[in-house]
Amino acid sequence: MGIDWKRYKPAQHFDELISSPGNARAPARRLVSYLASLNQEELDARRQTAEATIQQMGITFTVYTDEGNIDRAWPFDIIPRVISAKQWKKTADGLAQRLRALNLFIDDLYHDQKILKDGVVPAHIILDSKNFRQECVGVSPPLGVWAHICGTDLVRDKDGEFYVLEDNLRVPSGVSYMLENREITKRVLPEFFESDRILPIDEYPSKLFDTLVSLSPRRVKHPEIVVLTPGIFNSAYFEHAYLAQQMGAELVEGRDLVVGDDDCVYMKTIEGLERVDVIYRRIDDLFLDPEVFKKDSMLGVPGLVRAWKKGKVALANAPGAGVADDKVVYAFVPEIIKYYLDEDPILPNVETYLCEDEKQRNYVLANLDKLVVKPANESGGYGMLVGPHSTKRERDTFAELIKKNPRNYIGQPTLSLSTAPTLFENANVEPRHLDLRPFILQGEDTYVTTGGLTRVAMQKGSLVVNSSQGGGSKDTWIVDTEGKA
């Protein structure tokens, strides 16, 4: 016996592959019927292929525990998520629009602050934000772009529409897993890649490379690009090494770099010092330069911000870009898009209540059991209250936190995240919640990945997709169904 799709019940959520028991959505039809044709043994064999591939390619992520850091194999589900090319086109346009507007916004904040003067975004929200960096005021990075690499989290609600949950403009991670997921799936379900209906995704490293090259302060044929990592103990080290290798760039740590008297950045090689043009940094702002930010940072490079301000080196993303991924700023993104681009937002936001506004705060406090409450500046799903799954005590704690520091909290309705079939033992498929993180690049051109990283909450009923908290992942197919049978 193989998969029995009639027994698969997506409940009241939007399911990515199955519209009603036994019926597949159009882009997934071929996949769903093919999976049903495999018996249990064949399915097990495919799952084993996936596991073996992950081991062989050494795809790991690091989990911090009391006993030290552990490299875990990447949890992966072999059933891809399928999205039609038509729907993706619209989503990608929306993502590009969003990043263009956010970059104009950041550049404005560090120069004339027109948007604050015009009262579209309340000035104190920005000026009180711990992510607004005084050190960046007046700096003009190449092309006026601050956030070159953005990872935006999307969720699908009951209506099947994509909503933006948050933008990550600092050091978003996950793109290497998106690429590796495809490599695994090519080995697990090779029969599907013979036709060209699944759009390829492997151009990302070269697009990233082009984006970085376009920022080079020196107009030379081969600018020196490096990936700056905090080191082997960082949970995303695998990704740093992977991207450096794929781009043919050097993977460096802070101690490999030095800023010279001429304010240029150099890396220490066996030939001597070699000038660096562009740094794709995977270190947080605060650790970048002990001369400017955290004085005791061992990860950064003294003088780096000075070199950047003088235009001798490009930093991607630029310091200070995080001011725009604050969850309070998020609530204003639709207005920001209208203000700078004079366009209607293509992608909707999730409805958001700002606790700093008294009326909205009272609503949040009265409905803590129904809402999701998030701190403005955390990532990775930490410090959150998921109302419907919370205890009275947790709600009381959060009520106190909100009253103490209203600026730092927002409330959102609990979304009914979409689900997709996930394969378990004995050919058993069950719905699991998921989100999607596409990656958007902006340099000379704007580029959006074809699909993105789909993260899956592997626990039944769970909404937490973060890999640090038990999430898994699956391949994302953008399928072109038009003009072809």
Place this chain on the structure above:
Amino acid sequence: MLSTVAERLYWAARYLERVENTARLVKVYTNLILDLPDGVNVGWYNLVELNSCTETFEKRYKNQTERNVVKFLLADDFNFNSMMSALNAVRENIRTSRDEMPVETWEQINELHLYVKNNVQKAISRSNRHEFLDGVIQGSQQVNGLLSGTMSQDAGWEFLRLGRNLERADMTTRILDAGIAAILQESSTSEPAANFTQIVWGNVLSSLSAYVPYRKAMRTSVKGEEVTRFLIEDTYFPRSMLFCLNHMQDASSKLPRHDKVVKQIAKLSKQALKEVDHTRRDQSFRDYINDLQIGIADLHWCYAETWFPEQA
């Protein structure tokens, strides 16, 4: 190539060599002790002295017993020259420079690491020690074989060669010194047993896998002066001092900014070949060996200064 990457490759090779050398040393010493006549005053503690770890040892153990010494040399995390520590260091260095090496290197190092971790306790008693140590030597040679068979011979390769040969030259001089020390010690305390010196030199050769090459090259029985000459001057045997120096000369000449290094290696080679009376068994000969050891240590600093990141 980044200076840090060069340094990691160099240390990976050094530590891998150290793992193998430690295995050889313990193996040979186990044999030596069995061969020695009763009442001969050579103890296990010599191995600790030879590795310049006496201070660390004193902090850990009261008694200089075979069990403690072997445990200290093979399994002790506290001793960062132990086989286990050296293997951990190999692994850490390779983990952060995997891209510079054939992909299988990482897997093989992991296998060796697992083997040592799971079996090292067995080696503390004599009965399983041989088998375990042979496994380690084989594992390390397998990695070196993999590298010479599949690794691109670019700058990274040259740094591996530098590390491997420096560690070898260092170990050869240490073993020579230990041999001489054992003989001096024994002759000062009592009438040496008839075949004592021969047993010691035979084991010095064995510990470097040099017994047969020695017999072939020198065409003579095992004599102290010939053994020292062979282990220092022979240019064909891969663990003789001069052979290692020649290989480092060759490796460094292929790397950028090598002038100072090349000169310093040439100077050390000259020093090794200077007229020394190899029949003398007294402090002056130990001084000669000691100077070579200092020369090797200086060579390391010369590499570090030329190619590696400055120390913070």
